[in-house]
Amino acid sequence: MMETKESLSSKLLKGAAVLSAAALVTKLLGMLQKIPLQNIGGDGVFGIYNTVYPFYTLLITLTTSGFQAAVAKFVAERQAPGLERERGEVLRLASAAMLVLGVAFAGLLYFGAPFLAQLIGSRLLIPAFRGAAPALLLVPVAAALRGYFQGHQRMTPTAVSQVLEQAVRVTVMIVLLLGLSRIGAGEAELAGGALIGSSAGAAAGLGVMLLYWRREKITSREALSAYGEGTTLRANTDPTSRRERRRQLLPALLKDAVPISFAALAVPLISLVDTFTLPRLLSAHGEELRIMAQVGIYNRGIPLVQLVTMLATSLSVLFIPAMAELQMKGDAGAIRRQVQVALRWFWLVGLAASLGLALLAAPINVMLYEDAAGSATLAWVAWTAAPGALVAVTSALLQGLGHVRAPALHLLAAALLKTALNAVLVPQLGITGAAIAGVAAYGAAAALNAALLLRRVQLRPRLRDALLRPAAAALAMAAAVLALRLAAAELPLGRGMAAAVSLLGVLLGAAVFAAAVLRTRLLSAAELSALPRVGPKLLTLLRKLRLLP
Incomplete structure (x- = not known):
């Protein structure tokens, strides 16, 4: 028992170190990318970008932060054998709830861009709002998968996807800025191109998480085949109990996720x-x-x-x-x-x-x-x-x-x-x-x-x-x-x-x-x-x- 506790503690410390290192790298990339953004686009593009990006960050935080933490907690609580379906149910329900929010906020950014630009006081913001909108369709699913793996005390998928997401975001942003400036695009279009980098990065981050998820499903199927699928999942086969658990699970997820999101x-x-x-x-x-x-x-x-x-x-x-x-x-x-x-x-x-x-x-x-x-x-x-x-x-x-x-x-x-x-x-x-x-x-x-x-x-x-x-x-x-x-x-x-x-x-x-x-x-x-x-x-x-x- 002592060895198990020590190995769990060591695993948690290593996981925390991996996430901390990934957070440092992503934040550093996020800050340093603003220098070429200003150098290539000028102060006008820099101003448009920095006006829109905090609003985009707010929507991402509201959509993902609380649910990701809640998924990690609920999956961690369902690690006993026989609860595989319940862990999957947590992921599906959280993904659906986050995706609904993501679709709503993406619609707000894309179709509501003229209204938001008028509210803030500049029509130049419209392309930037629309450039950021597709990311809100992709980030929620990636965040749900990150929470799932974190619930299993596996932090590497989250770290890899976050770093790759940021690297792709910065790379695409710079490439689009250079390309658009070469053809004489205006400041509003340049800022929109810069925000498209966020959507490209989100796609890359989601792609990495889906690859890890696919590998996880293959490994789980092999383990179930070796162990005996009927024995492992017997406790989850009653449709009535599954529906009841689903009805109870969503309010429980929301109860944990909403306060965390608002605090963030x-x-x-x-x-x-x-x-x-x-x-x-x-x-x-x-x-x-x-x-x-x-x-x-x-x-x-x-x-x-x-x-x-x-x-x-x-x-x-x-x-x-x-x-x-x-x-x-x-x-x-x-x-x-x-x-x-x-x-x-x-x-x-x-x-x-x-x-x-x-x-x-x-x-x-x-x-x-x-x-x-x-x-x-x-x-x-x-x-x-x-x-x-x-x-x-x-x-x-x-x-x-x-x-x-x-x-x-x-x-x-x-x-x-x-x-x-x-x-x-x-x-x-x-x-x-x-x-x-x-x-x-x-x-x-x-x-x-x-x-x-x-x-x-x-x-x-x-x-x-x-x-x-x-x-x-x-x-x-x-x-x-x-x-x-x-x-x-x-x-x-x-x-x-x-x-x-x-x-x-x-x-x-x-x-x-x-x-x-x-x-x-x-x-x-x-x-x-x-x-x-x-x-x-x-x-x-x-x-x-x-x-x-």
Whole structure:
């Protein structure tokens, strides 16, 4: 029995590692593809794409996230011999429910594209909405199959299909952008071509899952033949009981899936606020294409911030099982220590990232997007990285302590704040106003999460450790990076020089900030080693580099 438990635990850990790695690769590809999108299509195409894509993401999340998790749970609960038909029934019912939603949302995107474009405030969005619509017919079935395999503790099919889906999406997007731009297509058609990449990627992801499913069916038939099909399925042959189980199964699936889906909606809500408010609020600043170009310039800094928050989210997930285990043991002291080191670590990383991106906004802008348009706005957008990192870690810590809904509600409140601030600031300040509103919204979500967390674990951070010493490290970093910027000020800021200044500035700033943190003992050796899984390895590396005693 002990060996079985250990092998199951090992299988779960390996599966989690596979899914985490796949998520990192897909998110990285998704963020990096925005650079060639802007470089090939220009700011107008970039703005159209980034206006439509959050709405598409919202529909995908609503269609798939809850049902995929519910399928995994229900299949996992039906692993006993004789329940093969019930596992298949779970998959069929979930696929049907998800496909109904997918068809409805695909119809909304394709046939309702003119209405949605009018609602947002730009007819240029119509081809992009229609380009994304077919994906909603394909993703639901792929997500149901992923949930099925996850219920069997088989994570490789999900990982392979997600990575291939993203790779095909990016490849098709770039190929269509190059082809359409070569024949002189307009910005709206180019953006539509870019969104068609999502449908191509969805087809590839579904194709992979169907191949795994076909192999699974062949293997199952061979196993049933060897074992004796009549013996295995005897419990499932009563048609009346099967109909009764089916009637009970769908409400049970919906009961699990709907809350998860609505909770997952909180994440893209802040981006969706800009989709529905920014084009209309910018209408006084010019004609449609110029407005979309402004939206594109506003979105230049967001992939860089998302890179920081993606890494923070990936690392923060490690705290969920650790906190749940400490909660079960009732070790309040260990919980406080874990919360303290997590908050300090992610606050420092987020602060360094925000400060570095803000100071290097102009050269990074030229390096990635060829010109310095909107560098001041990019600098403001950079300041969402610090609260974004704190939102990621505080959400994970709260979930580990059993507060699952609170982070979603706090993000909903942040989205409402973003809506109100956009209405006030964008007419006066343009896209810079939207960036400032984003900083305030993420800051509010981080503050709400942190306040609940600190109250829950009865922790009062010291002002010196929370603000004063981090400010000293930030000042040291700022001085080093500004000195580099001044030294390069007389040089022509072409793309090559901008890349050199940006990369050297990132390395210099990170080194100075890390040295200041270690010098002021903001993170002790004991606190570093307390980080789940990664802490001991990091501590060993720092000691080898003689940065810690």
